[in-house]
Amino acid sequence: MDDDLDGALHALMTRADRARELSDDGVRVRASAMARAIVAQDRTRGRRRRVLAASLVPVLVLGTAGAAYAAVTVDWGRFWMQPAAWETWALTPDASFTYALPGGGSCEVRVGDVTYSPAADRPADVPADPAAADSAREYLRTADLARAIDVDAEIAKLRQQPMMYESEGDSIPFGYGTDHYNADVEYNLAVKDAVFTAVMSHVEAAGYPTTGLGFSSQERCEGEQR
């Protein structure tokens, strides 16, 4: 009976498989380009990621041994951990501004270190133009960034997108409406997203592709909610 069922199940599952005709070679070419782009982006933005990494990955604190259950919480102190010093590029940034946090604290943001490094082996139909970096740099140097960014719009986007912290195999929702909501954290993330949106929108509006375009930001905050 088992053999009959095995055969029937195999036939059933074969017929239930989605009818897709994916070309292995085509997928390999695209996936390999994606892998190379991921590596290239990682190396290009390594410095920026190092600056932000400590603040964007909070530590999970598990309940003490013997507790009735293990409470998972987020230590926001790590989120606000300050870099030791301004990065070299941040000593002469292309833009800088200070903004107030909802809880009464404030942050100084410096933006600069504009780079252009598109993947050499990107798909042929993905355009790139080094003028994009000039456009971004000029925008940062001349625009009133504090006025140009739309933080409320970015907050609205954040609230529509579930956000998870993934750390050591655990994923913790931390955005608006969760047990780990922190208005200062939300505002801080929204400001950084808004800067990114403003720069990229300007470059695209100027008619340049944003492929390979990168820039760095660094901030120092005080009086934040933890």
Place this chain on the structure above:
Amino acid sequence: MRRARRGTRDEASFVALVEEASPDLLRYFARRVDQDAADLLAETLMTAWRRRDDLPSPPAEARMWLFGVARNVLANAQRGTRRRHALADVLRREMSTDVLEDTTEAVALRALVAELDPELAEVVTLAHWEGLSFVEIADLQKVAPATVRGRYRRAKLALAASLSDLSVPRE
């Protein structure tokens, strides 16, 4: 200098692994989500590169490790966290032209599988669609192979019972 050489080797082995495993990973996602397979593949590759220090060296183990990353990415997506990746734009466009019309029978059969307990459905789909062994599935589900065998048998009996109740034809 040593760091540079190590970095180059990391990149080469990562790209080689991706080239080998990506068609199966994309099918894994395409069988389980409607539209997001290319983005989930991109998410998997990004996560895998970020966690490359955990990547096993033997090719077979590396491939299964990648499936483990993909499984977590899928679970996150099914919990409602959706991300779009520019990296996946081209592949997503190509996939949208490759989707063929699903037959009514295939839809009905997949609905039967979806009615199983999630861990039973995962065992039966990984075994028949991805061709994984019970030992490999046990490694992914982090249970003993005997548990996987038991789940497979329960899935098989449940599907047989459903088929006898419904008008989905059996071969």
